Amino acid sequence: MDDNKINKLNPELWVNNYGDYLYNYAISKLLSKDLAEDLLQETFLAAFKSKEKFKGKSSEKTWLISILKIKIADYYRKKYKNIEQEQNYDSPFIEDKFMHGRWKEESAPNEWNISNINLSDDNDFLAVLKKCISFLPDKWKAVFVLKHIDEANNNEICNELNVSESNIWTILHRSRLKLRQCIENLWYKN
Amino acid sequence: MMMMMITCKEASFLIDKSQYTDLSFKEKFNLKLHLFTCKFCRLYNVESKLINEKIQKIYKIKEYNYKLSDEQKQRIIEKLKN
Incomplete structure (x- = not known):
């Protein structure tokens, strides 16, 4: 041996x-x-x-x-x-004093027909999701994809991109808000 | 521990964070309380989880079955020779 x-x-x-x-x-x-x-x-x-x-x-x-x-x-x-500038971020939440932090009417989640998604050919849904990922601002996309490659932990991404951990959570969250909205637009309203 | 009503903005942040890591006891509690009262965030919770499941799929190599064409292979081999 x-x-x-x-x-x-x-x-x-x-x-x-x-x-x-x-x-x-x-x-x-x-x-x-x-x-x-x-x-x-x-x-x-x-x-x-x-x-x-x-x-x-x-x-x-x-x-x-x-x-x-x-x-x-x-x-x-x-x-x-x-990318020097953070792209303009259009928050789906109301930012004024009285309604602070509530969903704006136009961006509040609508009910999805989930059983329909699970029954239908997954590839259609995945194609929409891929398209929506491609629409993410480049800066967010970099964080988002690195996070999902082999489930990298935040420390690795912090080091690789030189961003703080709280920034990573914010970017992941904003990306997902945008993805949800994008899917709803492409999948349900067409 | 202080019981606190969080906003939709904060609740949706916690929903997304929970897809990646465990929430603290306080975060979980505040989120539960909010979900109990907020229909939109309950929807967000369901949809965020579904999206997460599909994201995992997209980044799994198992889902892909592409082959390099002979032409592509040739291009790479040529480059390596130089």
Whole structure:
């Protein structure tokens, strides 16, 4: 038995062996095939350049995924940093003194026919949800997606994007308010 | 502990937060009390949970079954050669 099995890299086989898996992984986090292909290419290139650093302790596949994850986080981090201004936020709540914090009439939740959603083809609903995620302001999208990639904890996102934890909760909450409204508009009013 | 009526704004924040982490005893209590009296936030609670469930699905790789085309593979391999 060889306990210190050292995994070797075979770059010439990467694309064929792991291409599809990594491609799907990237699509699930980026929700775009073009973007996924770009980052996949960057991942293979980065891996190829740093192949000397591969210690052989993990499998080739695990190593490649870890590089892809870094590329995806980089992508969102850049996106987050490139936007200077927080987009105008249209609160769904009344902000005046007397009705403070209540739902505005036009943005109060309507009742959804949930059993209808569960019965219907899930893909229709997921397509609407994806569309609504794509409508989120870029800054929010970066936080939102990073939060849902492998259920990252807030500390990781704080470090990656350099935002405070309370800011993360606020952004996640505002994103979800917006998603709910967007789904209601696309799914129910059409 | 102080019993407190929270606003819809605060309640919906707690509803969303609870999808990611456990609420404190006080937060839970205040939210329950609010939900008891507020129809809109009860709806928000149901819909937020449903959205959460679907979000999980979107980000699961299991849900995806795309294949790289030969052309795409070739493009990547060419890049690696340079």
